[in-house]
Amino acid sequence: MVGITQVFYYSLFLLSPFCVIAGMLFTLIAKDESFLSDKNRVDAIYAWESAGSMMGGIILNFVLIWYFKTFESLYILMAIGVFVTLYLAVKTNHTFISGILIFVFLAFNFLYFQNDLDKSVRELSFPNQEIQFVKDTPFGVLAITKHAEQTNYYENNVLMASSGDVTVKEEAAHFPMVQYDNPKNVLVLSGIITGILDEIVKHPVQRIDYVDVNPWVIKIAKDFFEIDSMKPVHIIKDDPIRYLKSVDQKYDVVIINLPKPSTIQFNRFYSQEFFLLLKNHLTPNAVISFSMPSSSNYLNEEARNLLSILNKTLKTAFDHVMILPGSEDYILASDKELTYQITEQIAAKNILTQYVNDYYFDDDLLKSRSQLIMGQLTDDVPLNKSYNPVCYQSQIKLWLSHFDVNYWLPALIILLFSGFFFIRASDVNKGVFAAGFAGTSIEFVLLLVFQVIYGYVYVVAGMFIMIFMGGLAVGAYYTPKVFKTIDRKLFSRILLFIALFVFVLPAIFILLKNIYLPAVVIFITFFLLLAFISISTGVVFSMATRLGHNDHGVIASNVYGLDLLGAAAGALLFAIYLVPVAGFLWSVVITGVLNLFVAGWVWVKK
């Protein structure tokens, strides 16, 4: 498991060379271009840079991800970079640079074509395992490895399942299945690779609907994991929420094997809204089940908080909730009373199992351990809602507890780092910081609210980024053409405008959540909102470059630096701290207040 310190250092090590050079290049080009054309061209360069980012996004999302491996994509990007630089070097008679470039490129080509770099990197990720299959999909990188006779399945290098693991599949299947007298219709959300379907069919079910958004997972399950009990199974390749919203089918048992709420994207499967949606698809007394990491022999504060939130949220939709400790903590909910007599039921129903039986389980001990956990839960926690994704924060805290790292320390470091530059910045550049913060935060929140309302994002996330970049380009490029006179008052008005827009957003979100709109209207609405905030951010950038009185290079570096710093602070603080702590709506309001404050500051400080 990778810790936050490692994430920090690896990101710094891997990204710094590119980021530092890209940042320097921006300043250099902005300065040169302004010098050569004898006018301020900083905003135009910013517009071109944003347009380039947008193009990069389009190519990545629609070509590279689909048709190329990671190193193939990198090779293409490098080749483009080399040829553009070569063209410029030849054009300006820099033969030495041309020579070096050609040499480096040829040397790299030799290295690249002699080695399968993708394979080498993968092998480093899976030491002593034989890689049998790797597939880059829009939903993540799927890998199958072999270690002795055992097949392992990884998603984005996270181990998801291993063959021969009877413990997980039997617990996940039979803990909920025995709770219902005679389950006929079962819904399974993800997890086919664990072999859970083979266990479910040991019960006399008539129909199993299996929902998975990634079609490759189903193919892998069939090819590598000997999933043979597919007779009553209906495979549905869709997002679970989209699927549930599109059908009227009722189920007796629902087994959720979706990833834990470690991201806001997955948090939605543990929200009150999702449980209520599920409830509409359940027969009376139906049972739902999912699992959280095992609390083993002690429920630490982080796990206690997570389970308390889930317990309280489930109780808004179900009368009874039970946690059964096994290889994971299995959380069951139903309107009928749930039983601890798991092995008794297994025996009564004559289900043949290897692990979930009275040889390995003592129902009384299971009950006492379960009650011990339930007895420690508290109601003094918030509900997990779509607009208030508290499970996500709780899961982050649980992850951090492995590493003895305080949840709030990264926030402190971010605040000190960005605060240092913010305080030192000129009034106008403070505005750029605030706009950068708002731009990224609102882009993020729009993406998440879109997910809440529409169901899921995936490819749409790429489109959001493209639109945002396009908006920045348009805003920065057309500002000098639209506004003939730019002064501090106009600048602070634009910031005020952003603040007002941000303040209105919560009302829009509540409205969108409570009325039904066709998909096309949802798309258009969100794209317009996104375009609005990104164009405004671009406008602020452009105006700031024209309000500066320094050398163009200095203006470029200061404004660009504060813009990116604001964006970085927004991305980190908003996603990891503000949203989980304050919820979407209040986080948006806080962002608006920052812009309002800076707008007032710029207006007053002349």
Place this chain on the structure above:
Amino acid sequence: MKKQAISKREFLKYGFLGSCFCLLGAGKLHAINKLSLSTGDLWKWSKLSRYYIDTPRGAKCLICPNECTLKEDEAGDCRSRVNHKGKIYSIGYGNPCSLHVDPIEKKPLYHFLPESRSFSLAVAGCNLACLNCQNWQISQVSPKDTRNYDLMPSEVYKQAKHYNCQSIAYTYSEPIAFYEYFYDSAKIAKAHGIKNVMISAGYINEKPLRDVAKYLDAANIDLKSFSDEIYARLNAGSLDPVLNTLKILKEEGVWLEITNLVVPDWTDDLDMIKQMCQWLYKNGFEDTPLHFSRFTPMHKLTHVPATPISVLNKARTIAMNEGLKYVYIGNVPGTDAENTYCPNCKNIIIERKGFRIIQNNLKEGKCKKCNTPIAGVW
């Protein structure tokens, strides 16, 4: 010419400072957390240690081979011992964070009162830091950071009796870290006819081990690997003290079973396993049950897949070929390697399935068929 907002010199200066800030920032994530551990304040559950000496650098703890030298108010590596006014106190006395009733087979102890129940308790803290720790929630924190019960040694045996347990298991975290509580509870329990079992990594110094051994009835020692380097990298420990613990427990007449967790890519080298088995045989542990336990992804090794069953089977074959008589495979439901076989006639002595006994062909500690004594506490 206008003055530039920042000169080249300033750029380099701020750039350098910024980089240092970034690097230190990540380091601080840990450093600041360490402060919270260094608390020497005593509380109700503090007990003066018998195993420390004063040194010019501070009080030196002598419980385990870490031998932490603690300055005033500092806590040891185990997080459960502090220096208060120059004396070392355990801060985990009578405040277990985990109390459960478990089948004795779960420890695992297969040759000790089969099918009995054990009252299991743990106090937070551990003198090792295994990357694969199953109980990381309690082993890597201080007793001050957990929600604890108030259960003084004089009450422990009563709880065991209340739950109809024949033994008390000091387990889950590391009994060595809460030695004083473990010692006093074991002493009182023994006097009241309750047996004591220690489930430990065995990373303890000789004197405290010999002192507590007289109250111990059984122990399962986790021999984590047979390599000093792996012990250092995987567990923050070393091999020799653990081997010494095995020898001492045997000398002291404590019933001993050994667990070896086979972690892929860490401790699954079959040559190393062979060396380990050879050492065990050579040192007279042929009658000591050895459990090869299947690793499941845990704590900081969640990316490492579970141990393939064939690897465990190979390890078992190696151990038996080296002369060890009772070799088991754990964490693999349904395997035949849960059964006890007579080392002489090879018939099943005890057929197990999980924590239950299906058939028992043991009579007065001997094989019913060939009368060969089967080592254990039956």
